[in-house]
Amino acid sequence: MSSSTAVRDLQRDLENKANDLGKIQKDIGKNHQLRKKYTIQLGENELVLKELDLLEEDANVYKLIGPVLVKQDLAEANANVRKRIEYISAELKRLDAILQDMEEKQNNKRETIMKLQQRLQSIQAGKAKA
């Protein structure tokens, strides 16, 4: 009787851990998507910066805000884009760190799950023999 409760406990434990693992994996997937988005934005911003650098001093630069084109200073636009690139790179770095962390967690969870499964199997095997 005691062994059956132990088995039930183990199974519940295993289920929880599996759920956790699934959650982490989902998070990692989300992280990947976010990273993809940011990388694309970074590329676009870099292109813009390159083009802005190529513009002559007195060129008209507009920023589309909602439905209106707002005239902007070239220097200002340049600074804005630079800041944005900085921000995105920082964000990417942050995401990287998070991703690493999550992957570590994932591996840990996976290991514990493996261990649990083994224990469960050994218990069941023992029962079968008995």
Place this chain on the structure above:
Amino acid sequence: MEPPAKGTVTPLASLFSEEEARKAASYVEEKIGEKRVEMNRLQQFVDENDNLINLVKKLPDQLHHNVMVPFGKMAFFPGRLIHTNECLVLLGENYYTDRSSKQTVDFLKRRDKTLQSQIHSLKAEIEDFQTEASFFATTASEAAEGLVEIREEYVEEDSSAPVIQSSEREPSNISGGEAEEGELEDDDFARIMSRLNELEMEEEQEGEDGGDRGEEHYSPIEILEESQHDLVKGIRGETDRGRIEYGKQETTISVPMKASGHSSSIREPRVSEPRVKAKVIQVLPETHPHQDLDDPLNCIGPMAQYLPKGDQSRSGTAQQNAGTWRDFQATAAISTAKAKTNVLGPQKIESPIEKPEPEFDSTKAFTGSIVEHAHIQETSTHSHTQSSASQPSKPVSRFKAQRR
């Protein structure tokens, strides 16, 4: 021919199952499909961009254009385009700027360039995936056919005592392969010798301008006379080795063999070699900057000379190839292969089962490979040493030694 108690024999099928490999192959194929879609999208962008460039180029030809202006979804009304030399260009990230037509065209061309580079990298990726896929496919079929892997530790009697670990795949019916190899041995040996002599002559002729090469340290001749078995192995892997081994001491040489393992199978590997070599040709120029600065001409000169030769002999025997390549590499002082080797070597050796970087011989890693570790700590003042010293068991070292 395999000395007993040296090395291990593992059936390929025990390392990974056939279905697994097949699954991997289909997975990679899927990826290729995705990439193809992506590439089509990019190609569409490129086409649109081209059209736009043409349009913008034409616009300032006239002061105004009579056009039909779309009005809502269904209606058009006649209108005229004025200010034909002014464009409002979207730079990205909601930034716009006023540009003339000419400036716009320049801008669009730059954009085209970035698109092209993206397509280029995508193409490379697809190619990678394709090699990967074919690699998995061949692996699967080989596992099914029951290839075995033979891995052997090899200790060189050199003072620096490099360790050469060789692994090669052979048909499971070893007896057949063995007999064949015995026949080939002498033949190969003689051919390699004559080839070496040839190369030596050439070397001497062109060596006038690059005399300093002679002082390099080369491994002694006697290594050449090492067990025939080693030699044959060396010969087989030589072409690839010529590429890899120099800078770094961990190398993989692939000699694909068919599982059927009958007499013809030993020659078959050559068929697939040209592709590898083509890659090498691409790779080398980019590695040149790392080379010795003291005689850049040497580096480039020999290359130009030897490359075509390599091409010719490609159709001929592999040994000749080998000789040419080795020679070329030696003269060109390849302290350079290093980077490539670093990437390739360890990976191949330690985890051939895992997804390979589909570079170079990844497709052949299983079809048969000679893995070589040669840890050499020769401390010579001459930087060329690196390249030459790391090829201790190669026939080429012989003629180098003579030149010394």
